[in-house]
Amino acid sequence: MARGGSSAGGASIWPWLAWAVVIFLADQFTKVLILGYYKLGDATYITSFFNIVRAHNTGAAFSFLANAGGWQRWAFTGIGLAAAVFIIWQLRAHPGQKLFCFSLSSILGGAIGNVVDRMQHGYVVDFLDFHLSGRHFPAFNIADSAITVGAVCLILDELLRVKRSK
Template identity: 35%
Template sequence: MTAAGKPTLFSRPLPIALFILVALVLDQAIKWAVDQYLPFEQAVHVMPMLALYRTHNYGVAFSMLSEMEGWFIVGMRLFVVAFVLWLWRRTPKDRFFAHLGYAMIIAGAIGNLIDRFLHGYVIDYVLFYTATWSFAVFNLADSFITLGAGAIVIDEILHARRVKAAKAQTGD
């Protein structure tokens, strides 16, 4: 909890909207550059274990559901955005990491949704690999979603600790 339970930055509509807008502009600018300048499905090695690798993802995270109809995936992403907005509104305003996480998930979901509308697929371009293994190719929007989920988990852990400490102080 923040001092005296004050609302956090991302519990207010304007800051969360600005964060999402900046994240979307950054995501789409990078995807545009990737689409213009990276060769398709050819690794451009940046450093050991990291390459830029432009590919098209017709599914959701890690190409799951790629055999599903495009409108099903669009509908599912719209549902996720609506659900996360609902969670954002219901979460107490002093829960910083939860609100940050919701903002990141919304930005990532909308970023990939824009790709789906513009291209019919999502542009992915980051590849982690070793000599015997490689991770799924992903993008900045996917990173926002993953980091946002992590922020929500951190918030839940911190909240549970605060509740436990408050109960210990009151003797409950």
């Protein structure tokens, strides 16, 4: 992945790692609260479209491979750790590219949050539960939200890079 102007005169990786840590801590703190105050399946109805619920996800996004027999815990843990190493390598290579690094550090914080869950519990703790007009979205957490925002911003960064190169 070639990126023009990869280093902005002395830009540092540390602010990006700090952002990843903030996401990780917020994710873990909210999960500790859910694990401490809710039993599996317990829910608090907040609005007509949003609930707080304790759910366990042994799979990936949208419970993909949740019933695969257990091997997926280690596969997703390995993928998360490999992604973290790759992201840190990219952050070191391009610390001055703000949107790119924001994207990657958001994904990093979320990925590590979910890896810690898999290692500690064997599942990811989910609790944000949205539904609308009879349609239900799978429960998710702060880590998943950060990964999603990071992925959207990464796509935006690439679209802006392509536009600038024309």
